[in-house]
Amino acid sequence: MPRVAAIDCGTNSIRLLVAELTHRHDGTVDLRDLHREMRIVRLGQGVDATGKLAPEALERTRAALADYTIAARRKGVERVRMVATSATRDASNREDFFAMTRKVLGVEAEIISGDEEARLSFTGAVGEQDPDDGPFLVVDVGGGSTELVLGDWDGQRASVTSARSVDIGCVRITERALKSDPPTAGEIAAAREFATEVLAEAFDVVDVAKAKTWIGVAGTITTLSAVAQHLPEYDSDRTHLSRLSTEDIHRVADELLGVDHAARAANPVIHPGRVDVIGGGALIVRVLSEQLAERGGPADLVVSEHDILDGIALSLA
Numbered sequence: 001m002p003r004v005a006a007i008d009c010g011t012n013s014i015r016l017l018v019a020e021l022t023h024r025h026d027g028t029v030d031l032r033d034l035h036r037e038m039r040i041v042r043l044g045q046g047v048d049a050t051g052k053l054a055p056e057a058l059e060r061t062r063a064a065l066a067d068y069t070i071a072a073r074r075k076g077v078e079r080v081r082m083v084a085t086s087a088t089r090d091a092s093n094r095e096d097f098f099a100m101t102r103k104v105l106g107v108e109a110e111i112i113s114g115d116e117e118a119r120l121s122f123t124g125a126v127g128e129q130d131p132d133d134g135p136f137l138v139v140d141v142g143g144g145s146t147e148l149v150l151g152d153w154d155g156q157r158a159s160v161t162s163a164r165s166v167d168i169g170c171v172r173i174t175e176r177a178l179k180s181d182p183p184t185a186g187e188i189a190a191a192r193e194f195a196t197e198v199l200a201e202a203f204d205v206v207d208v209a210k211a212k213t214w215i216g217v218a219g220t221i222t223t224l225s226a227v228a229q230h231l232p233e234y235d236s237d238r239t240h241l242s243r244l245s246t247e248d249i250h251r252v253a254d255e256l257l258g259v260d261h262a263a264r265a266a267n268p269v270i271h272p273g274r275v276d277v278i279g280g281g282a283l284i285v286r287v288l289s290e291q292l293a294e295r296g297g298p299a300d301l302v303v304s305e306h307d308i309l310d311g312i313a314l315s316l317a
Contacts, residue, residue: 003034005072006312007065007082009109011044011143011171012277013219014061016068017309018075021317029317031127031310034075038219039064040273043097044087044144048172053091058100065104079316082109083308085117087144090167114165117308118147122160124310125217126153128241135161137211137297140307141220141284143171143277148202150211164205168198170220170274170281178280182260191280195287208297216244217307219274220281225303226269228252234269240305249289249301253282 006017018035041060047053072080082101088094088111101109112120121140129136131153140147146168151160177183177191225239228248244252256264256279265275274281285301292298 002079002316003075003077004313004316005068005075005077005080006309006316007068007080007105008309008312009043009061009082009084009088011047011085011087011145011169012042012273013038013040013143014043014064014068015039015309016071017313018072018077019310019313021313023317029314031313035071036309037068037071040271042143042171042273044090044171046175047087047090047144048175051091052093053087053097058096061097062100062104065101069105080105080107081312081316082107083112083117083120083312084109085112085114085142085145090144114145114147115163117145118149118163118165119160120311120315121147121217121308122149122151122163122311123158123314124307124312125215125304126151126158127306127310128304129153129213129215131155133213135211136213136215137206137208137292138215138217139221139288140218141216141281141288142169142218144169145172146199146202146284146288148206148208150206150208161210162206164202166198166202168195168284170277170284173284174277174280178257178283183257183279188257188283191283192287195284196291199284199287199291203291203295208292208295211297213302214292214298214300215302215304216285217304219271220278221285221301221303222305223270223274223278224249224252224282224285227256227267231269234271236305239303242303244301244303246289246293246299249282249286253279253286256282
């Protein structure tokens, strides 16, 4: 039973999963969590405007990665895979990032394509689903990009039918359009227009009308679930496999966009590193919900704590 470490370095956060893999006789693989951890490092700080990774963002990422390296060694990890997504794909000084990760982690970080990111997220998200509830639409709203993936799950293997990654996420939309605190009505309208326009590129590729179940993964969507449930503190057991109705999504988005930074910071389920961008993330999810309704897709959103990290770990089997 090999132990593996999966590291996902996105625009807003860097996350670690240490897991034990068990190979079954039928060729499938079971994944058992040993350790999960997330840090908000905002690697994509200012990338949309400057095209470069900020030195302070690289340092925050280095410090988190150094701690993750120690944790992986203590757990007896044999294989490591680190993937980097939207922020590093867009940065002109991405080689500074690669040099840092080689030095700290001892392996090469990979910049994966948006389609590969989508495939890994899908694989991680559908493993606990009833195959009869498919086809599945998996949506990952990140800091700099959003992925839509359509596919099936037969109880053993996932198969992707279509996928598209587009350049919109909670950090990108906040830095570009939601500058006031709280955002003005005009800013919100402009952000909705921007989100609708960019997401249309994904809907042109992914036929959401074929989906029976809509699954949302990653920190923006799991946080929206915790806010919707009025949890006294963030609890992944309560958010995992919870459901958000269309009404829930609209209500939470309006709530988060309608209050200032201090009010959002006072909510115990919102991680401090997400406080300034969660409104933008909620707006993207609301636009997704509206577009799914217009295009004949599923209504309720199933929230999953399992995502690209699980897909990365399984790729090491």
